[in-house]
Amino acid sequence: MKKLFSMMAMVLLCVAAMARGDKFPEYDITGAGSATEGTVLVKVYVYGMHVSDEDLKRAAVHGVVFRGFANTASRVQQPAMASPTAEADNQSYCDAFFARDGMCQNYAQIVSGSYDRVKTKKGMKCGATVQVNKSALRKELEKGGVVRSLSSGF
Numbered sequence: 001m002k003k004l005f006s007m008m009a010m011v012l013l014c015v016a017a018m019a020r021g022d023k024f025p026e027y028d029i030t031g032a033g034s035a036t037e038g039t040v041l042v043k044v045y046v047y048g049m050h051v052s053d054e055d056l057k058r059a060a061v062h063g064v065v066f067r068g069f070a071n072t073a074s075r076v077q078q079p080a081m082a083s084p085t086a087e088a089d090n091q092s093y094c095d096a097f098f099a100r101d102g103m104c105q106n107y108a109q110i111v112s113g114s115y116d117r118v119k120t121k122k123g124m125k126c127g128a129t130v131q132v133n134k135s136a137l138r139k140e141l142e143k144g145g146v147v148r149s150l151s152s153g154f
Contacts, residue, residue, distance in 0.1 A: 024098065025055050028125075029063035031071025031078065038135035040078065041111070042069055045118070045127035053128075054100055057108035060130035062098055065141065081138060082147050093144045107137040 025046045032043040044060045063069060066087055068080035087094050098104050114129035141147040 024062070025051070025059060027059035027063065029060065029067060029069045031069050031074070031076060032129045033071070033073075035131055038133065040064060040132050040134050041129060042132060043114075043127060043129050045116075045125040047120070047123065047125045049124050051126035053110055054105060056110060056126070056128050056130060057105050058098055058100070058102075060108045060132050061104040061137065064132050064134060064137070065146070081134075081141065086146050090144065090146045093146060097144065097146075103140065107133045107140070109133075 025048060027047065028045045030043050032041040035041040042060050042063060044056050044063065046055050046059050048055075064078075065081045066084075068078050070077045096102055109131045111129040111131060116127040118125050118127070138147060142149050
């Protein structure tokens with residue numbers, strides 16, 4: 001009987017892992033201080049028990065592009081790079097760009113020693129401070145048509 005329950009649990013875990021696939025994780029993003037020219041530092045928390053570095057990087061880049069963020073200590077707000085409808089309008093490009101092994105991984109770097117785990121009512125959230133190369137990211141998204149060029153409005 002115990003073997004049967006063990007086998008059922010193993011099968012359910014495998015099915016849950018496969019069902020997760022490339023689904024974008026739920027996350028929170030805030031500013032984490034100042035960075036070098038052309039980059040931003042953000043603190044990202046991704047909800048889930050098994051959060052990888054790729055999930056943290058994807059969430060950081062996605063947050064910088066589509067959500068924007070605020071730094072509570074300095075009260076500085078950074079608006080989103082793209083318009084609110086840009087993700088839906090460029091769905092196929094965004095799906096490929098933000099895939100688990102997509103190009104978004106090239107524009108983020110986790111600051112060593114900044115990992116954090118917090119227990120919440122719903123489970124766990126794992127976080128890290130991530131440095132995002134905003135200037136290179138903007139150039140790539142302009143080529144893909146997700147973000148308008150800064151000089152296009154004049």
